[in-house]
Amino acid sequence: MKFTMAEENYIKAVYHLQHGQEVVSTNALSAELQTKPASVTDMLKKLKAKKIINYEPYRGVKLSAEGKKVALGIIRKHRLWEYFLVDKLQFGWDEVHEVAEELEHISSNKLIDKLDEFLGHPKFDPHGDPIPDSKGKIIAQPQEQLSRALLHTPVEITAVGSQSTELLELLKHKGLQMGTRLEVKKVFDFDGSLELRIKNQQVVTVSRELASVLFVKSL
Amino acid sequence: MKFTMAEENYIKAVYHLQHGQEVVSTNALSAELQTKPASVTDMLKKLKAKKIINYEPYRGVKLSAEGKKVALGIIRKHRLWEYFLVDKLQFGWDEVHEVAEELEHISSNKLIDKLDEFLGHPKFDPHGDPIPDSKGKIIAQPQEQLSRALLHTPVEITAVGSQSTELLELLKHKGLQMGTRLEVKKVFDFDGSLELRIKNQQVVTVSRELASVLFVKSL
């Protein structure tokens, strides 16, 4: 089945918001997509008619099996294009999300499979998020939040929990990026802020908010 | 100024149809874009309001200076993406037009300039058409039709005058492509068909219609 750009953006948003949640609310979609709740309701009816979502009025929404497949296809495109932009075109990892937001809607499947091959079948995008394969299989990575990491234990940043320019600007300023190695020196109970030592470098302080959207793995 | 996908497709169509012609007719646009003449009229009013075209009812349409700039920007994107698909992703030159038709609408200028650099600033697309530079400058290639080439004179195919699958299928079958060297052995007055000797290879016959959309340069 074919989908419009608007439909694809809704499908992807339901997928992202569904993580952890049982069902996704109209308001959550409205906030995510920057549209009014009334517009969301209209689209949910349409996607229900296409059997992409399970939806009952006032009861929230979930992707159908078919809907999950479609979502993973869009996410695959999004992340492969992001990888391309950073790896081949030398974009900064904080500049690619907007562009990929458009590129993910190019319809050709042949294109995306050839791109995948050209890039060497990358497993993770520049933000550390796993890239689904052509069958829609995705690596479920056990994500450990930096805010829960053990003290004095070397870890490496493997993913960030948001693509907002604001977050990426802050990370760049603090000298943090994908693959940065560090350890937590101290956690302050008053505000939840953390003091980190970046491998062989300076000590930086990060807020509770920041530490909760940074994911790490132990080394 | 920003343009919708539909607007961009109209602007590009006017540019292409304008070649040679003084003005472009509503019907010509209707045929090129596969829409009804009434729809074309509506869009022409909109583009006139945006000062992209010069248009008077019943008098035909021409691009304004601004419109030409916009058209060249879209064509630049289209041809760079075609080059990328053939050169980096190993697409056949007959498979890229449809995909580029979508990719040309990705808005980021930074993307297209970085792509240009990545590709090594190519001057011609896979069909032999010149690629405008970032300022909109385009090489005006003196195109010599094969149907007008001198007998027994070695020439090289430099461009094809259409992107239709039908044409490209025929060329593939005859063993003709960009850069193929050949000479015209004979022209038959009855139907305008030509007998060609492909460099160091077999002799093939091509119709008048085919010879008129193949462009060559003398060697």
Add this chain to the structure above:
DNA sequence: ACAAAAATTTAGATTTGTCTAAAAATAGAT
């Protein structure tokens, strides 16, 4: 259990891009 608050849906309108059918203008032929 019920009233108030919050969330969601419905109703009706708008924009964009398209269509069909009918009217108007232009071009072509005698």
Add this chain to the structure above:
DNA sequence: ATCTATTTTTAGACAAATCTAAATTTTTGT
């Protein structure tokens, strides 16, 4: 010069995606 055929525009309608305002349903707090 006039009639006819062709081209083009206008008028009115429709689907997609959005909005605002109002109605409805669900949730929450006492």
